[in-house]
Amino acid sequence: MLDLLFVLLVVALPAALAFAVWRRGRGGARPAGRTWRAVGLCLLATLPLSAAVLRGLVRSRTTQLGGELVSRVETGQKVVALTFDDGPHPEPADEVLGLLQREGVRATFFVTGKALTRHPQLGRRLVEEGHVLANHSFSHARMVFRSRAWMEEELARTDARIREAGHQGPIPFRAPFGKHLLGLSAVLANEGRLHVMWDVAPDEDASAEDITRSVLENARPGSIILLHPWTRERAATRAALPAVLAGLRARGLTPVTLPELLALRGG
Numbered sequence: 001m002l003d004l005l006f007v008l009l010v011v012a013l014p015a016a017l018a019f020a021v022w023r024r025g026r027g028g029a030r031p032a033g034r035t036w037r038a039v040g041l042c043l044l045a046t047l048p049l050s051a052a053v054l055r056g057l058v059r060s061r062t063t064q065l066g067g068e069l070v071s072r073v074e075t076g077q078k079v080v081a082l083t084f085d086d087g088p089h090p091e092p093a094d095e096v097l098g099l100l101q102r103e104g105v106r107a108t109f110f111v112t113g114k115a116l117t118r119h120p121q122l123g124r125r126l127v128e129e130g131h132v133l134a135n136h137s138f139s140h141a142r143m144v145f146r147s148r149a150w151m152e153e154e155l156a157r158t159d160a161r162i163r164e165a166g167h168q169g170p171i172p173f174r175a176p177f178g179k180h181l182l183g184l185s186a187v188l189a190n191e192g193r194l195h196v197m198w199d200v201a202p203d204e205d206a207s208a209e210d211i212t213r214s215v216l217e218n219a220r221p222g223s224i225i226l227l228h229p230w231t232r233e234r235a236a237t238r239a240a241l242p243a244v245l246a247g248l249r250a251r252g253l254t255p256v257t258l259p260e261l262l263a264l265r266g267g
């Protein structure tokens with residue numbers, strides 16, 4: 001439980017210290033007592049800051065406490081990676097995959113082991129159509145404050161389903177909800193596994209037009225674009241896809257798979 005230890009260190013320890021110092025101030029003689037109380041209050045005042053730092057670390061797309069994290073690739077080449085999270089699900093498969101096939105676009109699908117277990121044929125179809133599979137955990141539960149063994153199992157079970165679908169090569173990972181802390185970083189670092197975030201993610205509760213506008217305004221060479229095309233609630237995302245692909249092309253940005261984009265790192 002590395003995450004718990006980390007939180008105790010960052011938040012609970014200063015709080016306990018603040019309380020102890022303040023108590024000492026209460027019992028002591030003036031003016032020393034006043035000084036102790038002031039020190040205690042100062043320590044207490046750092047707590048919101050500790051909590052904000054902690055929250056920022058858990059949600060960070062660019063910083064991780066160990067291991068390697070990437071949210072975009074610095075490159076002069078006019079390419080972007082489309083990454084589709086969650087699923088796969090059969091219902092919208094023809095709409096999503098049919099469009100990509102017609103447009104000659106290959107994408108990277110961060111799938112869950114659970115969905116892939118339910119729809120193994122869909123996993124094989126994704127690989128056969130030239131797309132790349134990546135690991136988005138087995139159950140899509142938050143991977144903070146979890147045991148190391150639990151996290152390793154989430155990764156391994158999903159890897160197995162991805163391999164069964166025919167995927168070859170390294171399997172990148174993206175944490176469910178993009179949430180991570182020390183424990184997950186340690187597991188990823190131990191496995192030498194790249195953690196892939198994103199630098200473009202529109203508000204997918206918006207209209208198809210707004211989703212399209214947001215992607216096209218923010219995408220630039222080396223961008224990793226995050227979209228959720230699978231669920232019933234994300235009809236707007238699916239409706240936006242044709243205009244997103246056309247708009248990227250109009251800006252001279254060619255979608256490539258994540259391994260193709262990552263190969264440009266340092267180049």
Ligand SMILES: [Zn+2]
Nearest residue numbers: 085086176177
């Ligand atoms: Zn997800």
